[in-house]
Each structure stands twice: as C-alpha cells, then as structure tokens.
Amino acid sequence: MTLKDQRFFLELSEEIGNHPDKQEILADYEMHVFEMLQEESIDDQNLYSELVKRLGTPQEIAQIWKQETIITPKRTQWLFVIINAGIFIGGALLTLSYNIFHWNWAELIWENLINIPLIIMLLYIMFWGLIGYEIGKEFGHGGYRLMQKTFLFSIVPNILLMYLIIFKIIPYTWFQPLLSFRFIVVCIVFTAFLYPVSMVGYRWGKKVSV
Known part of the structure; x- marks a missing residue:
C-alpha cells in the first residue's frame, strides 16, 4: 500500500467512524483498489485523485454507508418474503x-400462461437473482446471513406448493395440460437452482456496492 492510498483509507476509516460493518467495508474497498492497481498502472502522484474520481471522496463514501444503516435488514427480508408470497x-x-x-x-x-411455462420459470429465477443482487448491493458483506434467512423464509410457499401437488392434495386436473411427471421434475430442478442463482446475484450486488 502506497502513501497515497494509505491517506485515502485513513480518511475513509475516520469518516466511517463507528459503523458496525466498518472493517468489512474497508476490506472491500482495499480489495477493490488492489484489483484495480493489478489491472492498470496508476502513477503514485495521481493515485489519490484517481481513487476519488472513481470511488468518490472518503466523505461521500462514508455518507453512503451511513445512509445504508437506515435500511433495516429485517424490513428488506420481509419485503422480499411478502413479494414472493404475493406471487403465489x-x-x-x-x-x-x-x-x-x-x-x-x-x-x-390462464390459456396464455400455460403456453409459456419456461418463460415464467426463467422470469421467476431472475426474480431470485434480483433478490440476491439487491441484498448484496444494499448490505454488502453484512448481507450474507440476511440472504440465507430471506431464502429460507421465501422458499416455504414453493415447497408447500410442490408438496400439495406431488401428494395430490391439489387436483391434478386443475393444472392440465401442464402437469406431467416431466414437468414436475423440471420444476424441482428449477427450484434447486434458486439458491445458487440468488447467491450469484448477492455476490454481484456486493461487488457493485463497492
């Protein structure tokens, strides 16, 4: 670490103050700067100004993270849980x-929807990717456990619906001509992909937040 980026991170550390995720925030930015310097050569004399140009001033960055604390993880978690439940x-x-x-x-x-089941599934998977992305973007490193909890709560309607269909509690005839053994297997496979997709979205959002 050079004197110029030391100055940047010292100022950032001071501006962040007692933020609960201070160490994780600093570590994320340090990693981002390290990767940036590996990809391109920046003159030491211009490094501080270049960091400010690309990342913002330490004051601006700290202000963003202070605003982030206003968005409570619990509220975000239940927002996505309610949206998913609303879909069902x-x-x-x-x-x-x-x-x-x-x-x-x-x-x-109904007749229009049963003609595009794969499109609906893909859109639903994208929705789960968006959940992960938004949590990663809003909470960064601190959003990992929130992502896991949100997934566990949100997946309940999915599991319940599969249970009701597989054990024929819901009449098969209601979902004809869609419902078949092949379609059920496809649904199970798609459901298994929801968590990996949401985690990919989370990591992407976390990277963007830096």
Whole structure:
C-alpha cells in the first residue's frame, strides 16, 4: 500500500467512524483498489485523485454507508418474503378463478400462461437473482446471513406448493395440460437452482456496492 492510498483509507476509516460493518467495508474497498492497481498502472502522484474520481471522496463514501444503516435488514427480508408470497397468492387466486368460477378473464390469462411455462420459470429465477443482487448491493458483506434467512423464509410457499401437488392434495386436473411427471421434475430442478442463482446475484450486488 502506497502513501497515497494509505491517506485515502485513513480518511475513509475516520469518516466511517463507528459503523458496525466498518472493517468489512474497508476490506472491500482495499480489495477493490488492489484489483484495480493489478489491472492498470496508476502513477503514485495521481493515485489519490484517481481513487476519488472513481470511488468518490472518503466523505461521500462514508455518507453512503451511513445512509445504508437506515435500511433495516429485517424490513428488506420481509419485503422480499411478502413479494414472493404475493406471487403465489396471485397464482392461487387465478387458479381458483379459472377452475371454480370459470370467469372469462381468468380463462384468457390462464390459456396464455400455460403456453409459456419456461418463460415464467426463467422470469421467476431472475426474480431470485434480483433478490440476491439487491441484498448484496444494499448490505454488502453484512448481507450474507440476511440472504440465507430471506431464502429460507421465501422458499416455504414453493415447497408447500410442490408438496400439495406431488401428494395430490391439489387436483391434478386443475393444472392440465401442464402437469406431467416431466414437468414436475423440471420444476424441482428449477427450484434447486434458486439458491445458487440468488447467491450469484448477492455476490454481484456486493461487488457493485463497492
């Protein structure tokens, strides 16, 4: 570490103050600067100004992290849990509307959706990637356990639905012509991919937050 980047990190450390994730924040920025210096050569005399240009002043960075503490992990966790539950509740209402009430608008939506099951699955996987990305971006290193807890809470409706279908508690005829052994296997495989995808999103968001 040169005198110029030492100055940058000393100022950053002072500005961050008693932030609960201070050491992790400094470590993330130090790693980012190290990788940057490995990729390109920056004159020592211009290093401090270059860091300020690319990362912001230590005061600006510290202000961002102080604002981050306003966003509580618990609120973020339950926001995503509620959104995921809302997706399933919406699907349940549509299923009931189509199979029990036979409303025309429900039939129209249903017939269009059953023609694009893979697209729906891909969009849902992207949603889980977005969950990880947002948590990584907002909480950085401190969001790892939050990501795990959010996943565990959010996955409950998925597991419950698979249980109800596999054990035929929900009539198979409600999901025809989609429901088949092959389709169930595909759903299980896609569900197994949700956690890895969310963690990839988390790591990406964490990297962007630096």
